[in-house]
Amino acid sequence: MSGRQRRTFVVFGFTTTHAALAAEQLLKDLGVPVTPIPSPKSLGGALCGIALRLDPVDAARAEILLERVELAVAARGEIEDV
């Protein structure tokens, strides 16, 4: 195993794969790094299977950008990951 340290990420959940991918594309186009991950159970079961993982410093800006195009983040949580 690598020696990378675990740290906290913000996770956005969406109701459809389409919404998750639209959000991924928009945020990447605007220079916000995101990583698609399997939706963590902690976000709740009413979400699609893909969530977006972000650095916490980008989360607030990302949420504002998505709201502007009416791409609602259905759930927001945090995970510990490497």
Add this chain to the structure above:
Amino acid sequence: MPGPTPRPVAYLDHGATSWPKPQQVVDAVVRALTDLGGNPGRGAYAMALDASRAIFEARRTCAELLGVPDSRDLLFQPGCTAGCNLMLKGVLKPGDRVVVGSMEHNAVARPLEHLARLGVEVVVVNADSTGLVDPDDVERQVRAAPARAVVCQHASNLTGTVQLIGDLADIAHEHGALMLVDGAQGAGHLDIDISALGADAYATSGHKGMLGPQGVGLLYLAPDLDAQTQIEGGTGGGGSESPDMPPERPDRYEAGTANTPGVVGLGAAAAFVAAEGPEQRRREAELTRRLHEGILEIEGFHVLGPPPGVPRVPIVSAVHDRVDADRIAFALDRTYGIAARAGLHCAPWAHRTIGTIDCGAIRFGVGWSNSEEHVELALRALQEIVSS
């Protein structure tokens, strides 16, 4: 084992399905089968994500081509027939009244006949001898009693007639009705902006004028139109615990694993049509007009639908005074290698309207792959067949 059937010298059945497909479409389908093996929307591992992204992009490309502002409102369906079934059975309920033109294909006619047996009142407005549904006739019917919807094709698969959908939509909306359109012969052959057209629902094929693979079609549903789902099932994790289909589009109307090769192929086809469309439509119109006028010059032939000079999609159907349509189609195929379709074209309502229900017609569907040589060959062949 016998060898493959020889390919036609002239393929003139684009009204049934386009052939060949642009190489980009073939490449996209192969790529989907080769590299996009994961189940779209069913996982966050790299290959499933690639499949999900390919479908996402295909939807956006199709939406852009057809003038759909929010691609979530454009649904992938197994075909135009499935789309027509959803827009009709999902919207019309027993006790509703629907006004429909008489040129409809069975993709609309049969669901409506089914709904009529369940208690939907179906009022059929006769088209004129060219296949055109007069908006004034439709207006008289929607004035006479409240209607839930006006239903009309965008273009006839028999006569090529282009219906006045904008006018019909205005009439429908003025009287509180929905405008539901079967665009099987429209998309790809006509410059379509669904938003501007005023359709509340617009179903279309993916494999005719759109040039995509068979087995995939599109249905636009206006954002505020809540159609009852016709198929329930898995949607990839969103609200999996719920016994009900999710309210969000496109998942609400796309239960089950997507036809990824078909959808990705359709996306490539839409990109091709977007790039080539205006020139392609101009060329198709020229060839169609030459074919139309050439057939009229052969003794005994009558061409169905509007006269030359009146806009039509690239379909020319004809009947001959002495030679039956099926004999003509057989001779075209066996003697000349020309693919064209005889019969009723799954459109008995239209044939009844035009007066050809007892004899059928020989139909030529011109498309992107046709040339002047194909048209001239067909005209020479027709002349020889009816002279022999």
